[in-house]
Amino acid sequence: MNIIEAMNERRSVRTFNGESISDSQKSALLTAIEDSFSPFGGNVSIRLKNFDLKAGYTPGTYGTIKGASDFFLVAFGNDDASALPAGFRFEQVVLQAWQLGLGSCWIAATFKGSDFEHGELWRDGESLRIVCPVGIAAKPGIRERLTRFTFGSKNRKPFEKLFFYSDFTREVSPGNRFAEALEMMRLAPSSVNSQPWRALVVGDTVHFYYTPKSNLSLIDCGIGLCHFYEDERFHGHAGRFSKTDNPPAPPHGWKYLISYTS
Ligand SMILES: Cc1cc2nc3c(=O)[nH]c(=O)nc-3n(C[C@H](O)[C@H](O)[C@H](O)COP(=O)(O)O)c2cc1C
CATH class of the missing domain: 3.40.109.10 (NADH Oxidase)
Structure with a gap:
Protein backbone atom coordinates (compact mmCIF):
# COMPACT_ATOMS: atom_id res chain seq x y z
CA MET A 1 0.00 0.00 0.00
CA THR A 147 -18.02 7.78 19.33
CA ARG A 148 -17.62 7.86 15.54
CA PHE A 149 -21.25 8.89 15.14
CA THR A 150 -20.91 11.65 17.77
CA PHE A 151 -17.83 13.15 16.06
CA GLY A 152 -19.25 12.62 12.56
CA SER A 153 -15.93 10.89 11.94
CA LYS A 154 -16.65 9.60 8.46
CA ASN A 155 -17.65 13.04 7.17
CA ARG A 156 -15.39 15.81 5.96
CA LYS A 157 -16.19 19.42 5.06
CA PRO A 158 -16.57 19.94 1.28
CA PHE A 159 -13.32 20.75 -0.56
CA GLU A 160 -14.70 24.04 -1.89
CA LYS A 161 -15.47 25.30 1.63
CA LEU A 162 -11.86 24.82 2.75
CA PHE A 163 -9.59 25.65 -0.17
CA PHE A 164 -9.58 28.65 -2.50
CA TYR A 165 -7.79 29.89 -5.58
CA SER A 166 -6.31 33.35 -6.14
CA ASP A 167 -8.75 35.11 -3.80
CA PHE A 168 -11.19 33.80 -1.23
CA THR A 169 -14.11 33.54 -3.65
CA ARG A 170 -12.79 31.20 -6.36
CA GLU A 171 -12.54 27.42 -6.21
CA VAL A 172 -9.41 25.33 -6.74
CA SER A 173 -10.01 23.39 -9.97
CA PRO A 174 -9.58 19.59 -9.94
CA GLY A 175 -6.67 19.95 -12.38
CA ASN A 176 -4.79 22.42 -10.20
CA ARG A 177 -1.23 21.38 -9.37
CA PHE A 178 -2.10 21.31 -5.60
CA ALA A 179 -5.59 19.78 -5.80
CA GLU A 180 -4.56 16.25 -4.80
CA ALA A 181 -2.32 17.38 -1.93
CA LEU A 182 -5.14 19.57 -0.58
CA GLU A 183 -7.54 16.63 -0.88
CA MET A 184 -5.13 14.59 1.28
CA MET A 185 -5.18 17.41 3.83
CA ARG A 186 -8.98 17.38 3.76
CA LEU A 187 -9.02 13.67 4.70
CA ALA A 188 -6.66 14.07 7.68
CA PRO A 189 -7.85 13.24 11.20
CA SER A 190 -8.43 16.08 13.66
CA SER A 191 -9.62 16.41 17.25
CA VAL A 192 -13.42 16.01 17.38
CA ASN A 193 -13.15 16.02 13.58
CA SER A 194 -12.87 19.84 13.70
CA GLN A 195 -10.90 20.20 10.41
CA PRO A 196 -9.51 23.68 11.20
CA TRP A 197 -7.29 23.89 8.08
CA ARG A 198 -7.92 26.34 5.24
CA ALA A 199 -5.78 27.28 2.22
CA LEU A 200 -5.42 29.78 -0.61
CA VAL A 201 -3.54 28.80 -3.78
CA VAL A 202 -1.77 31.67 -5.54
CA GLY A 203 0.39 30.49 -8.47
CA ASP A 204 3.05 28.11 -7.16
CA THR A 205 2.37 29.04 -3.53
CA VAL A 206 -0.19 27.74 -1.06
CA HIS A 207 -0.95 29.98 1.92
CA PHE A 208 -2.30 27.99 4.87
CA TYR A 209 -4.68 29.41 7.46
CA TYR A 210 -6.74 27.89 10.25
CA THR A 211 -9.85 28.60 12.25
CA PRO A 212 -8.82 28.15 15.90
CA LYS A 213 -11.26 25.82 17.65
CA SER A 214 -9.35 24.58 20.72
CA ASN A 215 -5.84 24.21 22.11
CA LEU A 216 -5.50 21.17 19.83
CA SER A 217 -6.04 23.12 16.59
CA LEU A 218 -2.34 23.59 15.85
CA ILE A 219 -1.70 19.88 16.39
CA ASP A 220 -4.53 19.24 13.92
CA CYS A 221 -2.93 21.65 11.45
CA GLY A 222 0.40 19.81 11.76
CA ILE A 223 -1.45 16.60 10.87
CA GLY A 224 -3.16 18.23 7.88
CA LEU A 225 0.14 19.70 6.65
CA CYS A 226 1.75 16.27 6.99
CA HIS A 227 -0.87 14.80 4.62
CA PHE A 228 -0.35 17.70 2.17
CA TYR A 229 3.42 17.26 2.27
CA GLU A 230 3.31 13.45 1.98
CA ASP A 231 1.38 13.87 -1.27
CA GLU A 232 3.93 16.37 -2.54
CA ARG A 233 6.78 14.06 -1.57
CA PHE A 234 5.11 11.07 -3.24
CA HIS A 235 4.99 13.01 -6.52
CA GLY A 236 8.63 14.08 -6.22
CA HIS A 237 7.95 17.75 -5.50
CA ALA A 238 10.39 19.33 -3.11
CA GLY A 239 8.73 22.49 -1.91
CA ARG A 240 9.42 24.35 1.27
CA PHE A 241 7.44 25.93 4.07
CA SER A 242 8.09 29.49 5.25
CA LYS A 243 6.28 32.34 6.95
CA THR A 244 5.36 35.24 4.66
CA ASP A 245 5.39 38.77 6.06
CA ASN A 246 2.32 39.87 4.14
CA PRO A 247 0.05 36.90 3.44
CA PRO A 248 -3.25 37.65 1.68
CA ALA A 249 -5.66 38.97 4.32
CA PRO A 250 -8.02 36.09 5.18
CA PRO A 251 -11.75 36.15 5.98
CA HIS A 252 -12.80 37.04 9.52
CA GLY A 253 -11.88 34.42 12.13
CA TRP A 254 -9.09 32.76 10.14
CA LYS A 255 -5.47 32.95 11.31
CA TYR A 256 -2.47 32.79 9.01
CA LEU A 257 -0.33 29.68 9.60
CA ILE A 258 2.42 29.22 7.01
CA SER A 259 3.03 29.20 3.25
CA TYR A 260 4.36 26.48 0.97
CA THR A 261 6.14 27.12 -2.33
CA SER A 262 7.36 24.62 -4.88
C1 LIG B 1 -5.20 15.72 17.99
C2 LIG B 1 -6.31 14.68 18.07
C3 LIG B 1 -6.85 14.34 19.29
C4 LIG B 1 -7.85 13.35 19.39
N1 LIG B 1 -8.32 13.00 20.63
C5 LIG B 1 -9.25 12.01 20.72
C6 LIG B 1 -9.72 11.59 22.02
O1 LIG B 1 -9.31 12.11 23.06
N2 LIG B 1 -10.62 10.56 22.06
C7 LIG B 1 -11.09 9.95 20.92
O2 LIG B 1 -11.90 9.02 21.03
N3 LIG B 1 -10.67 10.34 19.67
C8 LIG B 1 -9.76 11.34 19.56
N4 LIG B 1 -9.31 11.73 18.30
C9 LIG B 1 -9.80 11.07 17.08
C10 LIG B 1 -10.77 11.96 16.29
O3 LIG B 1 -12.03 11.98 16.93
C11 LIG B 1 -10.89 11.44 14.85
O4 LIG B 1 -9.64 11.56 14.21
C12 LIG B 1 -11.92 12.21 14.03
O5 LIG B 1 -13.21 12.01 14.54
C13 LIG B 1 -11.91 11.78 12.55
O6 LIG B 1 -12.14 10.39 12.44
P1 LIG B 1 -11.12 9.43 11.67
O7 LIG B 1 -9.78 9.56 12.37
O8 LIG B 1 -11.71 8.06 11.81
O9 LIG B 1 -11.02 9.90 10.25
C14 LIG B 1 -8.33 12.72 18.21
C15 LIG B 1 -7.77 13.09 16.96
C16 LIG B 1 -6.78 14.04 16.89
C17 LIG B 1 -6.18 14.38 15.56
Whole structure:
Protein backbone atom coordinates (compact mmCIF):
# COMPACT_ATOMS: atom_id res chain seq x y z
CA MET A 1 0.00 0.00 0.00
CA ASN A 2 1.44 3.37 -0.91
CA ILE A 3 1.14 6.53 1.18
CA ILE A 4 -1.70 7.97 -0.94
CA GLU A 5 -3.76 4.81 -0.44
CA ALA A 6 -2.97 4.95 3.28
CA MET A 7 -4.20 8.56 3.56
CA ASN A 8 -7.36 7.67 1.64
CA GLU A 9 -8.16 4.58 3.69
CA ARG A 10 -7.01 5.44 7.21
CA ARG A 11 -9.60 5.79 9.95
CA SER A 12 -9.26 5.90 13.71
CA VAL A 13 -9.34 2.45 15.32
CA ARG A 14 -10.46 2.16 18.95
CA THR A 15 -11.15 -1.60 19.21
CA PHE A 16 -8.22 -4.04 18.93
CA ASN A 17 -7.75 -7.81 18.97
CA GLY A 18 -6.03 -7.92 22.39
CA GLU A 19 -2.67 -9.15 21.01
CA SER A 20 0.68 -7.38 21.20
CA ILE A 21 2.23 -6.31 17.91
CA SER A 22 4.96 -8.59 16.51
CA ASP A 23 8.69 -7.91 16.90
CA SER A 24 9.00 -7.04 13.21
CA GLN A 25 6.07 -4.60 13.42
CA LYS A 26 7.61 -3.06 16.51
CA SER A 27 10.92 -2.64 14.79
CA ALA A 28 9.26 -1.04 11.71
CA LEU A 29 7.40 1.39 13.97
CA LEU A 30 10.58 2.32 15.84
CA THR A 31 12.19 3.05 12.46
CA ALA A 32 9.18 5.19 11.50
CA ILE A 33 9.61 7.17 14.73
CA GLU A 34 13.32 7.57 14.00
CA ASP A 35 12.68 8.68 10.40
CA SER A 36 9.86 11.11 11.23
CA PHE A 37 10.84 14.72 10.72
CA SER A 38 9.46 18.22 10.98
CA PRO A 39 10.19 21.08 8.56
CA PHE A 40 9.18 23.46 11.37
CA GLY A 41 11.88 22.47 13.90
CA GLY A 42 10.59 21.88 17.44
CA ASN A 43 11.15 19.07 19.94
CA VAL A 44 8.84 16.08 20.11
CA SER A 45 9.45 12.79 21.95
CA ILE A 46 7.67 9.72 20.60
CA ARG A 47 7.92 6.35 22.39
CA LEU A 48 6.29 2.97 21.92
CA LYS A 49 5.26 1.17 25.12
CA ASN A 50 3.78 -2.27 25.76
CA PHE A 51 1.27 -2.91 28.55
CA ASP A 52 0.70 -6.48 29.68
CA LEU A 53 -3.04 -6.82 29.20
CA LYS A 54 -2.85 -10.52 30.00
CA ALA A 55 -1.38 -9.69 33.42
CA GLY A 56 -4.48 -7.59 33.99
CA TYR A 57 -3.09 -4.07 33.49
CA THR A 58 -5.17 -1.80 31.26
CA PRO A 59 -4.15 1.87 31.14
CA GLY A 60 -7.14 4.18 31.53
CA THR A 61 -8.85 5.61 28.46
CA TYR A 62 -12.30 6.06 30.03
CA GLY A 63 -13.58 3.11 28.02
CA THR A 64 -12.63 4.66 24.66
CA ILE A 65 -10.02 2.06 23.72
CA LYS A 66 -10.56 -1.71 23.90
CA GLY A 67 -8.04 -4.55 23.56
CA ALA A 68 -4.85 -2.52 22.89
CA SER A 69 -1.54 -3.59 24.48
CA ASP A 70 0.75 -1.23 22.60
CA PHE A 71 0.59 2.55 22.81
CA PHE A 72 2.63 5.40 21.44
CA LEU A 73 3.34 8.10 24.00
CA VAL A 74 3.89 11.55 22.48
CA ALA A 75 5.38 14.31 24.65
CA PHE A 76 6.07 17.92 23.72
CA GLY A 77 5.91 21.45 25.09
CA ASN A 78 2.61 23.12 25.86
CA ASP A 79 3.18 25.91 23.32
CA ASP A 80 2.30 26.78 19.71
CA ALA A 81 5.86 26.18 18.48
CA SER A 82 5.70 22.53 19.60
CA ALA A 83 2.15 21.70 18.54
CA LEU A 84 2.61 22.00 14.75
CA PRO A 85 5.76 19.79 14.65
CA ALA A 86 4.11 17.24 16.96
CA GLY A 87 1.15 16.87 14.59
CA PHE A 88 3.37 16.76 11.52
CA ARG A 89 5.81 14.20 12.92
CA PHE A 90 3.49 11.82 14.69
CA GLU A 91 1.07 11.59 11.76
CA GLN A 92 3.95 10.17 9.68
CA VAL A 93 4.14 7.33 12.22
CA VAL A 94 0.35 6.82 12.18
CA LEU A 95 0.39 6.52 8.37
CA GLN A 96 3.31 4.11 8.46
CA ALA A 97 1.40 1.98 10.99
CA TRP A 98 -1.60 1.89 8.63
CA GLN A 99 0.69 0.78 5.79
CA LEU A 100 1.86 -2.07 8.05
CA GLY A 101 -1.76 -3.14 8.58
CA LEU A 102 -2.00 -1.60 12.05
CA GLY A 103 -4.80 0.66 13.27
CA SER A 104 -4.34 3.53 15.71
CA CYS A 105 -6.14 6.53 17.18
CA TRP A 106 -4.79 9.90 18.32
CA ILE A 107 -6.00 10.40 21.93
CA ALA A 108 -5.57 13.85 23.48
CA ALA A 109 -8.45 13.97 25.94
CA THR A 110 -9.78 10.56 26.91
CA PHE A 111 -6.77 9.11 28.75
CA LYS A 112 -5.43 8.99 32.29
CA GLY A 113 -1.83 10.21 32.02
CA SER A 114 -0.55 8.64 35.25
CA ASP A 115 -1.57 5.16 34.00
CA PHE A 116 0.72 5.57 30.98
CA GLU A 117 3.66 7.42 32.48
CA HIS A 118 5.13 4.94 35.00
CA GLY A 119 8.86 5.69 35.02
CA GLU A 120 8.84 7.82 31.86
CA LEU A 121 11.12 10.85 31.97
CA TRP A 122 10.71 13.60 29.41
CA ARG A 123 12.97 16.42 28.29
CA ASP A 124 12.66 19.75 30.12
CA GLY A 125 9.45 21.53 29.11
CA GLU A 126 7.88 18.40 27.61
CA SER A 127 4.93 16.51 29.03
CA LEU A 128 2.76 13.65 27.85
CA ARG A 129 0.11 15.23 25.60
CA ILE A 130 -1.00 12.39 23.32
CA VAL A 131 -1.34 8.64 23.66
CA CYS A 132 -2.18 6.43 20.71
CA PRO A 133 -3.03 2.72 20.76
CA VAL A 134 -1.61 0.67 17.90
CA GLY A 135 -2.48 -2.88 16.86
CA ILE A 136 -4.68 -5.11 14.78
CA ALA A 137 -8.21 -3.75 14.49
CA ALA A 138 -11.12 -5.85 15.77
CA LYS A 139 -14.81 -5.40 14.98
CA PRO A 140 -15.93 -2.05 16.48
CA GLY A 141 -18.27 -2.37 19.44
CA ILE A 142 -21.25 -0.14 20.21
CA ARG A 143 -19.05 2.34 22.13
CA GLU A 144 -16.71 2.91 19.17
CA ARG A 145 -19.61 3.21 16.75
CA LEU A 146 -21.26 5.75 19.03
CA THR A 147 -18.02 7.78 19.33
CA ARG A 148 -17.62 7.86 15.54
CA PHE A 149 -21.25 8.89 15.14
CA THR A 150 -20.91 11.65 17.77
CA PHE A 151 -17.83 13.15 16.06
CA GLY A 152 -19.25 12.62 12.56
CA SER A 153 -15.93 10.89 11.94
CA LYS A 154 -16.65 9.60 8.46
CA ASN A 155 -17.65 13.04 7.17
CA ARG A 156 -15.39 15.81 5.96
CA LYS A 157 -16.19 19.42 5.06
CA PRO A 158 -16.57 19.94 1.28
CA PHE A 159 -13.32 20.75 -0.56
CA GLU A 160 -14.70 24.04 -1.89
CA LYS A 161 -15.47 25.30 1.63
CA LEU A 162 -11.86 24.82 2.75
CA PHE A 163 -9.59 25.65 -0.17
CA PHE A 164 -9.58 28.65 -2.50
CA TYR A 165 -7.79 29.89 -5.58
CA SER A 166 -6.31 33.35 -6.14
CA ASP A 167 -8.75 35.11 -3.80
CA PHE A 168 -11.19 33.80 -1.23
CA THR A 169 -14.11 33.54 -3.65
CA ARG A 170 -12.79 31.20 -6.36
CA GLU A 171 -12.54 27.42 -6.21
CA VAL A 172 -9.41 25.33 -6.74
CA SER A 173 -10.01 23.39 -9.97
CA PRO A 174 -9.58 19.59 -9.94
CA GLY A 175 -6.67 19.95 -12.38
CA ASN A 176 -4.79 22.42 -10.20
CA ARG A 177 -1.23 21.38 -9.37
CA PHE A 178 -2.10 21.31 -5.60
CA ALA A 179 -5.59 19.78 -5.80
CA GLU A 180 -4.56 16.25 -4.80
CA ALA A 181 -2.32 17.38 -1.93
CA LEU A 182 -5.14 19.57 -0.58
CA GLU A 183 -7.54 16.63 -0.88
CA MET A 184 -5.13 14.59 1.28
CA MET A 185 -5.18 17.41 3.83
CA ARG A 186 -8.98 17.38 3.76
CA LEU A 187 -9.02 13.67 4.70
CA ALA A 188 -6.66 14.07 7.68
CA PRO A 189 -7.85 13.24 11.20
CA SER A 190 -8.43 16.08 13.66
CA SER A 191 -9.62 16.41 17.25
CA VAL A 192 -13.42 16.01 17.38
CA ASN A 193 -13.15 16.02 13.58
CA SER A 194 -12.87 19.84 13.70
CA GLN A 195 -10.90 20.20 10.41
CA PRO A 196 -9.51 23.68 11.20
CA TRP A 197 -7.29 23.89 8.08
CA ARG A 198 -7.92 26.34 5.24
CA ALA A 199 -5.78 27.28 2.22
CA LEU A 200 -5.42 29.78 -0.61
CA VAL A 201 -3.54 28.80 -3.78
CA VAL A 202 -1.77 31.67 -5.54
CA GLY A 203 0.39 30.49 -8.47
CA ASP A 204 3.05 28.11 -7.16
CA THR A 205 2.37 29.04 -3.53
CA VAL A 206 -0.19 27.74 -1.06
CA HIS A 207 -0.95 29.98 1.92
CA PHE A 208 -2.30 27.99 4.87
CA TYR A 209 -4.68 29.41 7.46
CA TYR A 210 -6.74 27.89 10.25
CA THR A 211 -9.85 28.60 12.25
CA PRO A 212 -8.82 28.15 15.90
CA LYS A 213 -11.26 25.82 17.65
CA SER A 214 -9.35 24.58 20.72
CA ASN A 215 -5.84 24.21 22.11
CA LEU A 216 -5.50 21.17 19.83
CA SER A 217 -6.04 23.12 16.59
CA LEU A 218 -2.34 23.59 15.85
CA ILE A 219 -1.70 19.88 16.39
CA ASP A 220 -4.53 19.24 13.92
CA CYS A 221 -2.93 21.65 11.45
CA GLY A 222 0.40 19.81 11.76
CA ILE A 223 -1.45 16.60 10.87
CA GLY A 224 -3.16 18.23 7.88
CA LEU A 225 0.14 19.70 6.65
CA CYS A 226 1.75 16.27 6.99
CA HIS A 227 -0.87 14.80 4.62
CA PHE A 228 -0.35 17.70 2.17
CA TYR A 229 3.42 17.26 2.27
CA GLU A 230 3.31 13.45 1.98
CA ASP A 231 1.38 13.87 -1.27
CA GLU A 232 3.93 16.37 -2.54
CA ARG A 233 6.78 14.06 -1.57
CA PHE A 234 5.11 11.07 -3.24
CA HIS A 235 4.99 13.01 -6.52
CA GLY A 236 8.63 14.08 -6.22
CA HIS A 237 7.95 17.75 -5.50
CA ALA A 238 10.39 19.33 -3.11
CA GLY A 239 8.73 22.49 -1.91
CA ARG A 240 9.42 24.35 1.27
CA PHE A 241 7.44 25.93 4.07
CA SER A 242 8.09 29.49 5.25
CA LYS A 243 6.28 32.34 6.95
CA THR A 244 5.36 35.24 4.66
CA ASP A 245 5.39 38.77 6.06
CA ASN A 246 2.32 39.87 4.14
CA PRO A 247 0.05 36.90 3.44
CA PRO A 248 -3.25 37.65 1.68
CA ALA A 249 -5.66 38.97 4.32
CA PRO A 250 -8.02 36.09 5.18
CA PRO A 251 -11.75 36.15 5.98
CA HIS A 252 -12.80 37.04 9.52
CA GLY A 253 -11.88 34.42 12.13
CA TRP A 254 -9.09 32.76 10.14
CA LYS A 255 -5.47 32.95 11.31
CA TYR A 256 -2.47 32.79 9.01
CA LEU A 257 -0.33 29.68 9.60
CA ILE A 258 2.42 29.22 7.01
CA SER A 259 3.03 29.20 3.25
CA TYR A 260 4.36 26.48 0.97
CA THR A 261 6.14 27.12 -2.33
CA SER A 262 7.36 24.62 -4.88
C1 LIG B 1 -5.20 15.72 17.99
C2 LIG B 1 -6.31 14.68 18.07
C3 LIG B 1 -6.85 14.34 19.29
C4 LIG B 1 -7.85 13.35 19.39
N1 LIG B 1 -8.32 13.00 20.63
C5 LIG B 1 -9.25 12.01 20.72
C6 LIG B 1 -9.72 11.59 22.02
O1 LIG B 1 -9.31 12.11 23.06
N2 LIG B 1 -10.62 10.56 22.06
C7 LIG B 1 -11.09 9.95 20.92
O2 LIG B 1 -11.90 9.02 21.03
N3 LIG B 1 -10.67 10.34 19.67
C8 LIG B 1 -9.76 11.34 19.56
N4 LIG B 1 -9.31 11.73 18.30
C9 LIG B 1 -9.80 11.07 17.08
C10 LIG B 1 -10.77 11.96 16.29
O3 LIG B 1 -12.03 11.98 16.93
C11 LIG B 1 -10.89 11.44 14.85
O4 LIG B 1 -9.64 11.56 14.21
C12 LIG B 1 -11.92 12.21 14.03
O5 LIG B 1 -13.21 12.01 14.54
C13 LIG B 1 -11.91 11.78 12.55
O6 LIG B 1 -12.14 10.39 12.44
P1 LIG B 1 -11.12 9.43 11.67
O7 LIG B 1 -9.78 9.56 12.37
O8 LIG B 1 -11.71 8.06 11.81
O9 LIG B 1 -11.02 9.90 10.25
C14 LIG B 1 -8.33 12.72 18.21
C15 LIG B 1 -7.77 13.09 16.96
C16 LIG B 1 -6.78 14.04 16.89
C17 LIG B 1 -6.18 14.38 15.56
